[in-house]
Every structure is written in C-alpha cells, then in structure tokens.
Amino acid sequence: NAGVxxxxxxxxxxxxxxMTLQCTQDMNHNYMYWYRQDxxxxxxxxxxxxxxxxxxxxxxPNGYNVxxxxxxxxPLRLELAAPSQTSVYFCASSYRGGQGAGGANVxxxxxxxxxxxx
Amino acid sequence: GDSVTQMEGxxxxxxxxxxxxxxxxxxxxxxxxxWYVQYPGEGLQLLLKATKADDKGSNKGFExxxxxxxxxxxLEKGSVQVSDSAVYFCALSPGTGRRALTFGSGTxxxxxx
Numbered sequence: 098n099a100g101v102x103x104x105x106x107x108x109x110x111x112x113x114x115x116m117t118l119q120c121t122q123d124m125n126h127n128y129m130y131w132y133r134q135d136x137x138x139x140x141x142x143x144x145x146x147x148x149x150x151x152x153x154x155x156x157x158p159n160g161y162n163v164x165x166x167x168x169x170x171x172p173l174r175l176e177l178a179a180p181s182q183t184s185v186y187f188c189a190s191s192y193r194g195g196q197g198a199g200g201a202n203v204x205x206x207x208x209x210x211x212x213x214x215x
Numbered sequence: 216g217d218s219v220t221q222m223e224g225x226x227x228x229x230x231x232x233x234x235x236x237x238x239x240x241x242x243x244x245x246x247x248x249x250w251y252v253q254y255p256g257e258g259l260q261l262l263l264k265a266t267k268a269d270d271k272g273s274n275k276g277f278e279x280x281x282x283x284x285x286x287x288x289x290l291e292k293g294s295v296q297v298s299d300s301a302v303y304f305c306a307l308s309p310g311t312g313r314r315a316l317t318f319g320s321g322t323x324x325x326x327x328x
Contacts, residue, residue: 101258130315139219139304139320140259155315187258202247202266202308204316206258 099123103188103207110178110214118173118210120188128191129171130204131155131163133184140187146171178214186210217242221305221319228295228326236290236322238279238305246307248272248281248288249316253302262290262303295326 104119122129127148132140132155142155146165160182162174171190175182189204222237240246247266251259263272268283277292288305305319 132318137320140316140318142315142317145315189259202249202316203261203264204251204259206260208256208258 101188101190101205101207103186103210105210106208107211108213110175110212112178112180112214114178115174115176116178116212117175118186118188118212120171120173120207121169122171122188122190122205123169124190124192124205125168126190126192126205127168129165130189130191131161131171131173132187132189133157134187134209135184143173143186175212180214182212183214184212186212217246217307217309217317219305219307219317219319221303221322224302224321224323226322226324228324230297230326230328231294232326234290234292234295234299234324236303236305236324238288238290238319240286240288240305240307242286242307242309242317244309246309248279249306249308250277250279250288250290251304251306251318253304253321255301259304295324297326297328300324300326 101122130145131143141157144163146152188207191204218241249264250262252262253259263274265272265281271280279290302321302323304321306316
C-alpha cells in the first residue's frame with residue numbers, strides 16, 4: 098500500500114530553472130494538497146484540488162502552478178525558480194467523506210521533497 | 216482568517232517526564248482540531264483528533280481535549296519516551312467550506328534518556 102508518493106526526494110535548482118514535483122496517491126482520494134514547510138514556520142498551503150479538473154489557490158500560490166487531470170496525480174510546477182522557493186514540499190490527500198476516521202479532514206502525507214534554489 | 220498558535224520549542228524532557236504542548240486557535244464556526252507528528256526525515260502523520268467541543272482525542276498515550284471556551288487543544292502525555300522525539304503540529308479544519316488544514320508552526324520535542 099504505497100499511499101502518497103512524491104518524487105524527487107531532493108533537488109537542487111539554479112535560479113530561473115523550472116521543474117515539476119510529482120505526486121501520486123493510490124487511495125482513490127478526492128482531495129489533494131500541496132504544502133511547503135519552511136523552518137519554524139509550519140506548513141503553508143500552496144494549492145489544493147477537490148477532484149480531477151478542479152484546482153484552487155491556497156495561501157502562497159505565487160510562483161507555482163498545478164494541474165489535476167486524473168484522480169491519482171497532482172503535480173506541482175515551478176516555472177522560474179527563485180531562492181525564496183527553497184523549502185520542503187509536502188503533497189497530501191484526503192477522502193471526500195465525513196468527519197470519521199477516513200474523512201476529508203484526515204490528511205495522508207507524502208515523505209516530502211527537499212528543494213534548494215541557488 | 217483561521218489561525219493556530221503553538222508554544223515555541225524546542226521542548227527538552229527527560230524520559231518518563233510529563234509532557235504538555237500548548238495549542239490555541241482562532242476560527243469561525245465549529246472547526247475540527249488535530250495533532251500531527253513528524254518524525255525525522257518523514258512526512259506528517261495524524262496523531263489524534265477531536266471534532267466537537269469537549270471531545271478528547273487519544274492515541275499512543277497522548278491526549279488532547281477540545282476546549283471551546285478557551286479555544287485550546289493542548290497535547291499531553293504522562294510519561295514520554297525517547298521514541299517520542301519529533302515535531303508536533305497542531306492544526307484545524309474549518310467546519311464548512313474548504314477542507315484544507317491550517318497548521319501551527321510546530322513544536323520540536325527532544326526526549327533525553
């Protein structure tokens with residue numbers, strides 16, 4: 098049972114380069130999210146999706162793009178990398194159900210992708 | 216908007232000591248409250264949750280009670296172990312609308328043998 102899989106685990110980019118962080122889940126979850134984690138700052142929501150074809154901005158969307166063509170995949174695109182985007186990125190997913198053990202409020206996280214922009 | 220405030224860390228305790236990590240929140244309506252734990256090099260995992268006032272969430276010896284009157288959800292454990300060393304995040308989900316969680320800044324716990 099893979100859960101949420103993120104690739105790559107580590108990446109170093111030069112300023113201005115572009116890249117895509119991949120995220121796949123095999124739990125048939127409707128909701129998917131991208132967060133970034135900066136030291137001492139907790140997690141900030143970048144983008145989220147409530148289903149295939151539907152995405153919306155979170156707190157810190159500038160400099161990022163997402164797409165959701167399938168239920169399983171939710172890639173995060175950085176078009177022009179900047180040092181301010183150096184962070185650890187977490188993808189997460191949740192079920193559309195209610196407030197029970199498998200409900201929409203219970204997130205399953207990937208292991209994270211550490212990105213450094215130099 | 217919604218927000219979560221946690222006590223700053225790191226919190227350093229000896230094994231078998233009592234643990235409290237404070238968490239307070241600001242939200243409209245009736246949010247659900249969560250504690251997530253992040254072990255070194257891993258993603259976050261749900262530790263416990265509470266969905267309404269006066270609910271107590273518990274797991275692995277950790278407990279937290281949803282106190283609406285004080286807007287708090289403090290995490291407690293009676294006797295910590297070295298294996299509890301991790302970063303603990305308090306989070307809330309709004310009662311309606313968007314399901315994404317709002318996280319606190321995290322509290323690092325270090326337990327010494």
